[in-house]
Amino acid sequence: MSSRVDSSESSYIRAVNQALDDALGADSRVVIYGEDVAIPNGPFGATKGLHDKYGDRVFDTPISESAMIGAALGAAMGGLRPIVEIMYADFLMVAMDQIVNQIANTRYVSEGRLGAPLVIRTQQGSTPGSCAQHSQSLEAMFAHVPGLQIAVPATPQDAYGILRDAASSDDPVMVFESRRLYPTKGAVATGSGLGRVGQADVVRSGTDVTIVTWGTVRAWAEEAADHVSESGISCEVLDLRWISPWDRDAVVESVSKTGHLLVAHEAGRVGGFGAEILSSVVEELGPGLKGARRIGSDPVPMPSSPILSAAVLPSVDRLVAGIHSLLKENVA
């Protein structure tokens, strides 16, 4: 990896911006488009300066997500490497057909004669005050669809590296960034991607409980792990980073060691991708597993009032309680 580690810290959104810049620089087939991404520099600043630097390779489109995403497929078939910005993941719903029925099928159904090397970048999740139509975490819907690669980066470094890997993948990638995390900072090595699609990040090692998480919950998982360590509980924290493909080996290895699995994500618990991971581990480990639980948002549309949304979202407290109940159960 011919990378340089920036001495300065970068925000998550700045890392995204740098990754887009570097992707445009590295491959002339890359084009970037979306709503307000060019002249206005992007609704969240992800594309800041790119139109100035790369001209018409970065352009604005009408509010026509279905055409935008369908066009990404056609452009990819035709030899470009489009990166499309969808402003909020919630808006993917108006373009779902082009993702599920078109993009995901392209390579398989053509028996590999066509491909869909494209990236759909979006951001998701609840922030205080956002309404139900601007708050969802929707990765599980897409992870159910064969043919899509799904990433959910949680750190500036991963935001950068995953986006570079996505941009150079020969297959479609949906990157679910996090609006909540956009201002958070960290060191970022630039120059290339992380190198392996689907690789989890072992955030910390531990012996009693494995916490598998991604996106916004990563930071809460670390806090929860700190908290329970005071009671002598040692948590291993895995940030999956990708849920399709996901790092089954890393998860199984960790749970084989700890015997306990807590999967935690911001997306709704019911039918969330945590269920896939828990089920896979049960199928793999059978009686080797001493206990498993999931944490996710409660099954309601996300309310706007911050005290209400806080009541249904995952939290450090919920994670701590989850860890305790997992270990207690085991004892009982």
Place this chain on the structure above:
Amino acid sequence: MSSRVDSSESSYIRAVNQALDDALGADSRVVIYGEDVAIPNGPFGATKGLHDKYGDRVFDTPISESAMIGAALGAAMGGLRPIVEIMYADFLMVAMDQIVNQIANTRYVSEGRLGAPLVIRTQQGSTPGSCAQHSQSLEAMFAHVPGLQIAVPATPQDAYGILRDAASSDDPVMVFESRRLYPTKGAVATGSGLGRVGQADVVRSGTDVTIVTWGTVRAWAEEAADHVSESGISCEVLDLRWISPWDRDAVVESVSKTGHLLVAHEAGRVGGFGAEILSSVVEELGPGLKGARRIGSDPVPMPSSPILSAAVLPSVDRLVAGIHSLLKENVA
């Protein structure tokens, strides 16, 4: 239940037709619309004769699923009880926003001042020769969305009863019928619904393994249960009928007894709703569970060639193998 049991057997599709007829007859607020449902009598015959009988309460629409489903929400808000036919579940993808971001939120976000008493009827699944865009089983995507009720009837009786219950529900219901099962026959008691949304059907009682299933796989589960009974294995088969809400009590009670859970559905295994059920049972029973597995379609788009689709779909053989591996594991 003021029902009459028809002495004659009815096909599944005929039971749907009867339910629609009876729903129109029972409530003047019911309207039915969709593509080719009125004058042409419905692409699969579900609406046969209804336009003749009920006039403009049954009407044809353009190929505009997003407008059709959005209009169902508005019509429901405005005092009607619309039942919309979407020809193939795959086409729900072009109207996803109106389901996920609109219909599902209506009652919750308005704090109960608005409601969405509407039914979206569709049919799904693979039949030999159908292409990837006409073969999916998509119920899991919708079961992840709070605010939707999801049914997957497998018998003529359930097709009738569930649709009547759906039509009289004050909340939105998506009914995923099965094209493959449309010609299958059974006795149908008409006159009212099954009476309880979310209630599973205990298809057969058993002691060793609980098979939880729905839709097309119900019949295969029965066959598999017959098959393994020859080896002295006793299966309890539960047809959930509804996956949102789903009959957690019935499942937990059964698995508490058998100790083994096999969840089997036609939808893709990865991220399918089987994962939710398996995970919930693990969370509920903990070490009381001796083994659990899922069966679903393999993670590929559905190929058209019948020998290829047969290779990736669930089957009686796969179910039998699943049951055996579940019990073997337990022994080991």
Place this chain on the structure above:
Amino acid sequence: MTAPPSLEDLYLRMLQIRLIEEELLRAVQDGRVTGSTHLCIGQEAIPVGTCAALGPNDPVVATYRGHGWALSRGVPAEELLAEVFGRDSDLNGGRAGSAYLSGPQYGFYGENSIVGAGVPIALGLAMACNRLGGNRIPVVSIGDGAMNQGNVHESLNMASVLNIPLIVVVENNGYVEMTPSATLTAVPAAARAAAYSIIAMEVDGNDPLAVAATVSDAREAALQKSAPVLVEAHTRRLGGHYSGDAQQYRPAGELEGWRATDPLTLARSQLTSEAAARCEQQAEGAVSAALALAEGMPTPNVEEVMTHVFSG
């Protein structure tokens, strides 16, 4: 509409909306509102004029830029403010917030934060009104940029072929978020009506009397022909797309130039100074009273956060 509304009355209504939204902008800045809001400053004449022309039971559907529509349709200011503040308002108990609130008891069937998505819903309301009678026609408002969203297209054609009376008001405010409208929309809204064989009307959206008259005509035409009518109202957004928008994309001097056609300035210039002063006093009084009421409302009860996902 029996008698045309008086300009004084319309000015009063516009002013109340303006004062409420200016207060909300301050509230975002000082933290009383969490999150962002989309204000209709400069566009008030459209909801005010439209609602003055509606029948008492005509349902209204709006976008996220919907405070003006909610208030014009009759949602009490204190309830709207409380909802935006995330309080336990009588509207939606803080669940909806600024961009997704509704009050069907007032005829306001809700904002919508998905561009264009209100149009199919309004079509359905129109189907219900058409079938159930009662001389009701729904009005749905969208922005000019929403004309490029598929669901709007589908709904206009469907309303046309099914002969459904419905009024679609397109507020052409010159911008689609931060991008000038003309660069994204090949043909403006009214000129697209021919593609659906529906009637189109255009109006100066900064003149509330003109808007009222046009919508009144539209309503009559829709009922008489049993058909949808599209009204394109030309206006200018006199602020950011949302409350946090720094508006760096605006050409220098644009905003200053546009202020000359501020509907409030225009209306005020046609009133006597006594009438204007009367309105201003009344509006200020009403808004500060509403604000006090809203700020006194309790926060939502967390215990009830799981209710109303389903009925019963």
Place this chain on the structure above:
Amino acid sequence: MTAPPSLEDLYLRMLQIRLIEEELLRAVQDGRVTGSTHLCIGQEAIPVGTCAALGPNDPVVATYRGHGWALSRGVPAEELLAEVFGRDSDLNGGRAGSAYLSGPQYGFYGENSIVGAGVPIALGLAMACNRLGGNRIPVVSIGDGAMNQGNVHESLNMASVLNIPLIVVVENNGYVEMTPSATLTAVPAAARAAAYSIIAMEVDGNDPLAVAATVSDAREAALQKSAPVLVEAHTRRLGGHYSGDAQQYRPAGELEGWRATDPLTLARSQLTSEAAARCEQQAEGAVSAALALAEGMPTPNVEEVMTHVFSG
């Protein structure tokens, strides 16, 4: 297009499509094809005429009713037949079937079984052609009913504002499945072009020479103006919507009347009987050879069913 195509050549191509599809209809009935197919019987002049006017590398995107398009663009008949038979064809190995097959090596970028969904894809192909050069313009074909699908609307506007050369051929065949087109579509396709400020052309879709000439003009206009062009080709579906359609919805005598304008009948009447006989002999020979080849192809290898979900 340098020289206009000869009618004899076009007749031959149309006839091959017709013979292949008539064989497929028999194959559905006698079980050699599992599932259903959507035939273009009666509409052959549109793909044949269009493809005669294309540049050698112009990509084509079609609907489920796409056999004629695939064959006209150059997909070998035996490969197409094999794919529809669910054999291990060189196209898609039986994975695609009748309604979703592709052959990009021939310039055929695929059928699509979701109404309208090919148009955004073709827009993207057009963006790529426009950027990467090579004098290529994609053609996408849709049915008249697809004009009411949101993605088509979005794409036409987007192609227009982004100045993307693209040819959209709308095959107006009088029906949307089992419902007459006019009852569902307020305004026919060509008349909608004004809503996108794009050029529209109309043509008799049963006359392959006229189609070729029009598409040739469309192609030139699209390249010269760097803009999309819509071609509405009027035709008539001379069979069911799909292979199992009993067509009970047709008014008595309709089909018989329509047969008078069958493009094959029309073209044949303009050829000498020698030329016609030559074509018929050649077409029959080619189709039966292709059929033999296709029926000899192996069934797909089940061991490989999981390959190509992703590359590598």
